[in-house]
Amino acid sequence: MIRLEQASKFVYARGTRKPILDGVSLVLKRGRSVGLLGRNGAGKSTLLRLFAGTIRLDAGRIVREGNISWPLGFQGSFQGNLTGEQNVRFVARIYGVDSEKLIDYVAEFAELGAFFRSPVATYSSGMKARLAFGLSMGVSFDYYLVDEITAVGDANFKKKCSEVFQTRLVDSDVVMVSHSTATIREYCDCGIVLEKGKLTYFDDVEDAIRAHDKNMKDS
Numbered sequence: 001m002i003r004l005e006q007a008s009k010f011v012y013a014r015g016t017r018k019p020i021l022d023g024v025s026l027v028l029k030r031g032r033s034v035g036l037l038g039r040n041g042a043g044k045s046t047l048l049r050l051f052a053g054t055i056r057l058d059a060g061r062i063v064r065e066g067n068i069s070w071p072l073g074f075q076g077s078f079q080g081n082l083t084g085e086q087n088v089r090f091v092a093r094i095y096g097v098d099s100e101k102l103i104d105y106v107a108e109f110a111e112l113g114a115f116f117r118s119p120v121a122t123y124s125s126g127m128k129a130r131l132a133f134g135l136s137m138g139v140s141f142d143y144y145l146v147d148e149i150t151a152v153g154d155a156n157f158k159k160k161c162s163e164v165f166q167t168r169l170v171d172s173d174v175v176m177v178s179h180s181t182a183t184i185r186e187y188c189d190c191g192i193v194l195e196k197g198k199l200t201y202f203d204d205v206e207d208a209i210r211a212h213d214k215n216m217k218d219s
Helices: 044-052 084-095 099-110 113-117 125-138 155-168 181-187 205-218
Strands: 002-013 016-028 034-037 059-064 068-072 143-147 173-177 190-195 198-202
Touching: 002 044, 016 044, 016 059, 016 190, 016 198, 034 044, 034 181, 034 205, 044 059, 044 068, 044 143, 044 173, 068 125, 084 099, 084 113, 084 125, 099 113, 099 125, 125 155, 173 181, 181 205, 190 205, 198 205
Parallel strands: 034 173, 034 190, 068 143, 143 173
Antiparallel strands: 002 016, 002 059, 190 198
16 A cells, blocks of 8 residues: 655756645555556656655655555666676565565566676666666565666566566556556556646546546647
């Protein structure tokens, strides 16, 4: 369960305060996978980071029950001077999982070869994405946060990513941001629409998509 209680978050651009969340209260219950919809710049990625706890609210609070992932594919938390293996070991300690098992899993999954033991600063963006996705799949979460990425790499690697992700979702839920309504329909059964600092929940994902489409046409 993820519960927002009078949650507010603002960002500043060119001297103007813009609301991402403005006094929002909302409950996302377990057992439902949520599509997060909103126009470009509405703050969807920021909201995922708030759910993950990597940034803080300006007011109110977020109550989290269960394990919540970092946004899948998010590479910003890697330490560039550490190797891929060392980064994985660090994450294993934070989440209290077996370090050696996680290292073995990510090394095999990410298919980085000798680069797995090279500094992440030497990686290409694609290699970082492989490491991030493999690490995300190696730790079990109640909620997976997905920001426009469910697979990376070539066709075979994408197929592997998709298959593993689907197995994780048998016992877990997802909060997903995607500009593709087809992807939202594939993974999500309900939706929330972020518009001008407010969140509107829809029990049927199709209703959320229609509401979002209306917002876009009215803009």
